[in-house]
Amino acid sequence: MSNKLDQLTGWLKDHKITEVECVISDLTGIARGKISPTSKFLGEKGMRLPESVLLQTVTGDYIADDIYYELLDPADIDMICRPDPDAIYSVPWAIEPTALVIHDSYDKQGNPIELSPRNVLKKVLALYANRGWQPIVAPEMEFYLTKRCEDPDLPLQAPIGRSGRQETGRQSFSIDAANEFDPLFEDMYDWCETQGLDLDTLIHEEGTAQMEINFRHGEALHLADQILVFKRTMREAALKHNVAATFMAKPMTGEPGSAMHLHQSVIDVASGRNIFSDESGGMSQLFLDHVGGLQKYIPELLPMFAPNVNSFRRFLPDTSAPVNVEWGEENRTVGLRVPDSSPDNRRVENRLAGADANPYLAIAASLLCGYIGMTEGIPPSAPVKGRGYERRNLRLPFTLEAALERMESCQDLHRYLSPKFIQGYVAVKRTEQENYNRVISSWEREFLLLSV
Structure with a gap:
C-alpha cells in the first residue's frame, strides 16, 4: 500500500495539483467530503468525516432519532477515510489544477464502515x-x-x-x-x-x-x-x-x-x-x-x-x-x-x-x-x-x-x-418517502382544488 501511496503522491506532483477533492459516496450516490490543499492532503493521507453523512437523505435530512442512535454512536463520531490510490481523477473544469480522490471509510479499529456503498460492493466482490x-x-x-x-x-x-x-x-x-x-x-x-x-x-x-x-x-x-x-x-x-x-x-x-x-x-x-x-x-x-x-x-x-x-x-x-x-x-x-x-x-x-x-x-x-x-x-x-x-x-x-x-x-x-446496512438503507429511503408525501403536487391542485 505504501508503494501505491507513493505513486499517488507522484501523480499529484507530476500534474502540479494544488487542490484535492477527497470524496466518498453516500447512499444516494452524492459525492461528499472535503476540499484540501495538496500539501495538507499529502500530510494527512486521508480525512475524517462524521459517520452521519452516510445516513443523510437526498433532501439533507436524517432518519428518525431512535434508529439513528441504534446505528451510530450518539456522540456523532468521525469515521476515518483513506484514499484509494487506484481511484484518482483529474477535475478538468476546475480553475486551479484539481484532483478528485475517492476514499474508503473505516472505523477507529480499522474495520470497513458497513453503511458505506463502496464497502458494500467490495464485500460482494470478496x-x-x-x-x-x-x-x-x-x-x-x-x-x-x-x-x-x-x-x-x-x-x-x-x-x-x-x-x-x-x-x-x-x-x-x-x-x-x-x-x-x-x-x-x-x-x-x-x-x-x-x-x-x-x-x-x-x-x-x-x-x-x-x-x-x-x-x-x-x-x-x-x-x-x-x-x-x-x-x-x-x-x-x-x-x-x-x-x-x-x-x-x-x-x-x-x-x-x-x-x-x-x-x-x-x-x-x-x-x-x-x-x-x-x-x-x-x-x-x-x-x-x-x-x-x-x-x-x-x-x-x-x-x-x-x-x-x-x-x-x-x-x-x-x-x-x-x-x-x-x-x-x-x-x-x-x-x-x-x-x-x-x-x-x-x-x-x-x-x-x-x-x-x-x-x-x-x-x-x-x-x-x-x-x-x-x-x-x-x-x-x-x-x-x-x-x-x-x-x-x-x-x-x-x-x-x-x-x-x-x-x-x-x-x-x-x-x-449486514443487518446494519439494510436497516440504515431502508430507514433513509423511508424518510425520503415521508418527505415526498408532505409535498402537494400540481396534479392535486389541478384536479382536486375546485372539484372535490
Whole structure:
C-alpha cells in the first residue's frame, strides 16, 4: 500500500495539483467530503468525516432519532477515510489544477464502515474472489439534456440545439439529433479522456434529447467509481453549455425513463475462462443459476436498483421499461436480456436499474443476486420468446414502500449484506418517502382544488 501511496503522491506532483477533492459516496450516490490543499492532503493521507453523512437523505435530512442512535454512536463520531490510490481523477473544469480522490471509510479499529456503498460492493466482490471468480461488468448510462429551469414546479423542456430549435418527436439512434449538441459532447469526451474514463459509444436514445453513454467492460469497483465521476462530469459539461443533464429515472411526463443497464459476466481467475459458457460453447449451469438468482432476489433488493419515489415511474404501464424479471435471448422486453454473443463473451444484461441508482449499490446488488443463484443452485424460469412486457408471473413491487418492506423482511439477505446496512438503507429511503408525501403536487391542485 505504501508503494501505491507513493505513486499517488507522484501523480499529484507530476500534474502540479494544488487542490484535492477527497470524496466518498453516500447512499444516494452524492459525492461528499472535503476540499484540501495538496500539501495538507499529502500530510494527512486521508480525512475524517462524521459517520452521519452516510445516513443523510437526498433532501439533507436524517432518519428518525431512535434508529439513528441504534446505528451510530450518539456522540456523532468521525469515521476515518483513506484514499484509494487506484481511484484518482483529474477535475478538468476546475480553475486551479484539481484532483478528485475517492476514499474508503473505516472505523477507529480499522474495520470497513458497513453503511458505506463502496464497502458494500467490495464485500460482494470478496464473495466472488473467495470462489476464484471475478465479475466483469459493462454499464450503460441513460440521461436527458434539458433546458435549465430554476422553478421545480415547472415541467422540464427539451433544450435548444445548434440549429436554434428544440428537438421534437422520437429520435432513436439519430446521428443528426445527437450532433445538435456536438460542442457539449466534445467537451465531455475531452474531459472523460483526461480523467481516464472507459467510455465507448454515444447513442441518442428514444426520448426527446435523451442520450446514452456506454462504458467498456471491466472490473466492477473501477467502473462504479467511473460512473460516480462521469455523472458529475456530464452535469458540468452541460452547465458549461447552458443546459442541464439529469439522471432522474423519469424526469419528463410522456417520455421514456432513464436506466443504468448492467451487462455482467464472470471469469474464472485461474484459467481466464468465462464460466457462463460450458465446454461445448453453450450456456453453462452456472450461467443458468446466475440468471435464477437474479430472478429470485432482484425483487427483494429492488430499492437498490430503484431507490427513489421517482424511480417507480419508470415501471408504469405502457413505458419502455420491463416490469418483470423474466429472461430471454436478444429480448429487450424482459428485465434480464441475454445478448447474442460468442461463448467467450456470454453475459446477461440487467435492464432494471435506474440511472438514478447509486452505482456501487446497483452493481453490488446485481452481482449478489447472481452469486446467490450460482452458490445455491437456483434454476431460472423458462426463457421468454416474443413480447414480455405483459408477463405477470415475475413482476416487481410497484411502489417504493412495497419494495422497502420486501427488502427489510428478506432474511436471506442478512447473511450477505449486514443487518446494519439494510436497516440504515431502508430507514433513509423511508424518510425520503415521508418527505415526498408532505409535498402537494400540481396534479392535486389541478384536479382536486375546485372539484372535490
